[in-house]
Amino acid sequence: MTVAHSHRFPTAVNPINISLLSKQLLHLGRTNNNNSGTFSEISHQRELLVSSLISKLDDCINLNQIKQIHGHVLRKGLDQSCYILTKLIRTLTKLGVPMDPYPRRVIEPVQFRNPFLWTAVIRGYTIEGKFDEAIAMYGCMRKEEITPVSFTFSALLKACGSMGDLNLGRQFHAQTFRLRGFCFVYVGNTMIDMYVKCGSIVCARKVFDEMPERDVISWTELIAAYARVGNMESAAELFESLPTKDMVAWTAMVTGFAQNAKPQEALEYFDRMEKSGILADEVTVAGYISACAQLGASKYADRAVQIAQKSGYSPSDHVIIGSALVDMYSKCGNVEEAVNVFVSMNNKNVFSYSSMILGLATHGRAQEALDLFHYMVTQTAIKPNTVTFVGALTACSHSGLVVQGRQVFDSMYQTFGVEPTRDHYTCMVDLLGRAGQLQEALELIKTMSVEPHGGVWGALLGACRIHNDPYIAEIAAEHLFELEPDIIGNYILLSNVYSSAGDWGGVLRVRKLIKEKGLKKTPAVSWVVDKNGQMHKFFPGNLNHPMSKKIQDKLEELVERLTALGYQPDLSSVPYDVSDNAKRLILIQHTEKLALAFSLLTTNRDSTITIMKNLRMCQDCHMFMRLASEVTRRVIIMRDNMRFHHFRSGACSCGDFW
DNA sequence: TTAGGGTTAG
DSSP: OOGGGOTTSOSSOOHHHHHHHHHHHHHHHHHTTTSOSOHHHHHHHHHHHHHHHHHHHHHOOSHHHHHHHHHHHHHTTOTTOHHHHHHHHHHHHHTTOOSTTHHHHHSTTOSSOOHHHHHHHHHHHHHHTOHHHHHHHHHHHHHTTOOOOHHHHHHHHHHHHHHTOHHHHHHHHHHHHHHTTTOSHHHHHHHHHHHHHTTOHHHHHHHHHHOSSOOHHHHHHHHHHHHHTTOHHHHHHHHHTOSSOOHHHHHHHHHHHHHTTOHHHHHHHHHHHHHTTOOOOHHHHHHHHHHHHHHTOHHHHHHHHHHHHHTTOOTTTOHHHHHHHHHHHHHTTOHHHHHHHHHHOSSOOHHHHHHHHHHHHHTTOHHHHHHHHHHHHHHSSOOOOHHHHHHHHHHHHTTTOHHHHHHHHHHHHHHHOOOOOHHHHHHHHHHHHHTTOHHHHHHHHHTOSSOOOHHHHHHHHHHHHHHTOHHHHHHHHHHHHHHOTTOHHHHHHHHHHHHHTTOHHHHHHHHHHHHHHTOOOOOOOEEEEOTTSOEEEEOTTOOOSTTHHHHHHHHHHHHHHHHHTTOOOOGGGOOSOOOHHHHHHHHHTOHHHHHHHHHHHHSOTTSOEEEEESSOOOHHHHHHHHHHHHHTTOOEEEEOSSOEEEEETTEETTTTOO
16 A cells, blocks of 8 residues: 555545635635735744644633633634634633633634534533533534534534433434544544443443444443443453553442442452552542442551552542541541541542541541531532531431431521432431431421432331330331342341330241241351451351450450449340340350450550441440440440440440430 | 542431
């Protein structure tokens, strides 16, 4: 093949462009016929002027500067040059100037508008979020019989994606193909993105499969789309077949696993990425930290901090890293460190505040959480979002602050325009329910404009268990069993309500129901991590631990010392119809007590004991931990499936309200 | 001109 036939040099020029070009040249000539220079000299001078103005536009940082240049353009008679006006409009878009009225008016006097000028306007409206206007501009452009370029379709497909308008997206897909095909990879990529945003991953995949040429962006878009819908198998399969994996593609996998509650896999992919010699950036590291937060153990937290430091991302300078660390430290039981990170952050956004508020809330520091919330909404320009309100309401519900909770709930929509979702109703039902206002909680559910989900009824049932109300419990359970028929915890809750009321017949009925459904009880487990990073798990009455004998002895000793302080086992915490003595034996084998005894035997006297548990702690264990913190003079941090309890000098951070 | 972003309750 000779050079003349190379695809980079088209053999024929589009006839429309030729006529456009000649008309523009004529126009330039007309505006300069008072000048003595030759036509080519004049156009050369003009070219120089245009290129100098274009580079000036690149440096513009505000609207006034652009308007000055525009004035210059008009004075010099360059107002018909699509080239410079396109650049002008793109600069306005870059600075976030709304298309109406100014940028839009710039193109009106232009006699022969080319596709690039139109596209700049379409793109401007798309980025501004005025999608209907963008589409309307395309209509005007077609009316002038201007043939769109690839870039035009890219802007239009982006608008369809943002609108989520699949039908319109399909139409533009067809038009793109008819007029341009997949002439550039980025057009195909925008098409994939459009289908993904419209919720049709199948169509996105079809585009991907049919593209004659793909790049790493095409792959990553699809991988991230699979991850977003929770299909990590397809994401991983696609990723493995990607020939050259770049940092963004790796990040899509790491964050994908983290978002889909597969933290261990997220860490594995991160390690693989490091081994393949690709450096992480702040987004990758934030994904890694999020995975560590889910694992909830300090050994992962330490590693996450090391990685962030090694990569050069300090929490004080990188909001994403800072916010992720605030969340991670809170979830790993170290709320003090979460506060330290938060305070050190130079830039904070709604993620940072929401994470901190939620962290304080789950650690029982309700007043601080509410103070921070109020500080945020009154002293900063940051707008609270739906998660922020979950945090503020959680703070109230975990501390019984009914009045404040109601205020926050009412202000949500009235003051901040945030519509309460089912999750916020869950918090409110939890708040009222825990405070003993079960009837009010039930009434609140009835006022909901959306259908309540399992969370709402679950909160009510949980409150019924605390306050022993079998009547409302049955109403809640009826709805709950319909919405979440396979979650064993719901049945156990109802069973516990019956057992607290001494209704053993009710207990038997629920047990039969569980058996019929073939559901398996989740075994309780508590765990601690020793100073070598080794995890030790404890199951109920599990005597297989190598230190089992010592643990039992330690517990016996502890019970003796606690009894001297007035400890009486809370037999109502055992939901079985057995003898009192049997109840005592069951209670002393609760997993968190085993974990406590183990920690007392294996840790330094001045270190904090952190215990994690997969289920809710019972009343007896709560009292036990409280008293144990007094006699042993140790700080015990205990995380159950809901929240953190900090036991210190015989008191708990939750104020016994939980 | 196109890709990855951290916080959610019972």
